[in-house]
């Protein structure tokens with residue numbers, strides 16, 4: 459793993475010697491470039507010592523050897539990681555300003571880039587910063603989202619540099635083998651909304667994070683990914699073909715229309731089991747007495763339709779349970795005719811619905827059960843995909 463670490467001038471720069479150490483522990487060779495402002499927060503000597511290489515601050519190469527540092531480095535580097543990335547540096551990257559060693563290198567760099575922003579919450583939410591981050595994302599730069607918590611200025615909110623283990627994990631994921639290359643994977647994510655009248659609907663607490671993480675991880679592992687998503691506030695993962703739907707019935711139709719050629723289907727969406735039999739044309743008035751009776755009817759069972767299709771893809775179902783997790787999931791695995799089922803204890807508020815973390819049991823048809831310990835949804839997604847790769851029928 460040949461990594462160039464770019465350090466910019468934010469308080470979180472003090473954490474970068476630890477980051478370099480952890481990256482080296484994971485087997486990386488790390489070369490560091492600092493902006494002049496970064497040197498106010500961390501000493502070049504610390505980074506040179508922990509990385510085992512001289513660091514670069516000056517824009518111009520060594521006149522003695524004639525070496526142009528940024529081009530030479532670009533030939534060597536497999537990944538550019540910028541951590542922490544300030545609002546200023548993100549803006550420079552978004553428009554292509556190259557006025558110091560790091561911003562020049564960012565343009566010379568030839569392979570993938572990961573950016574870990576860190577700044578005060580109000581700066582992070584400034585429309586210009588949000589737009590610049592989106593510009594980078596749309597260009598294929600992987601953003602390692604900042605964490606929420608206490609900030610340097612005594613305030614609280616989103617903007618803290620992602621935790622070092624999270625950054626190291628994202629770097630390691632970048633170097634994973636492309637073991638889904640040539641595979642077509644369909645993922646469903648998010649809730650469905652079932653309209654009662656023009657202004658009201660039934661839904662559930664799914665944020666879409668689990669399904670989007672699976673789509674993202676599968677794409678990074680080389681798959682051609684189609685994501686059928688219920689309503690969420692999440693940005694479409696880059697390089698993933700997204701179809702947005704609202705109701706269970708629309709999700710059913712979108713999945714079936716996209717099913718031809720899919721070898722793997724992963725159903726992380728929380729689909730409404732029942733929907734109003736009819737949607738009122740006008741807003742239901744409250745002057746209809748003390749009770750309101752709605753008739754619900756069963757939504758189409760998407761998994762059953764997939765399982766009945768021919769050729770039948772490899773099917774991964776999810777089971778959201780509030781009791782008897784393993785037992786209920788095993789029963790669902792058989793009833794839904796899935797190959798694997800991911801059992802999610804949604805009674806625990808720290809995992810499952812709308813949380814950044816998850817912890818699941820994955821049960822296979824051959825009876826094996828694998829526990830995936832509590833970790834980020836991207837890590838859980840990759841572990842699920844490891845099990846998918848393990849259980850896929852040989853071509």
Ligand code: PMT
Nearest residue numbers: 664665666667668725728729760761776777778802811812
């Ligand atoms: O979105 P997040 O906030 O990240 O939360 C993730 C999650 C908790 C939603 C996810 O991990 C999860 O558990 N998803 C499945 C939720 C669910 O609807 O489970 P279920 O036990 O009700 O359904 C079982 C399976 O049948 C699911 O794969 C579901 O997609 C599928 N189903 C359900 C109903 C239906 N009409 N058709 C289906 O195919």
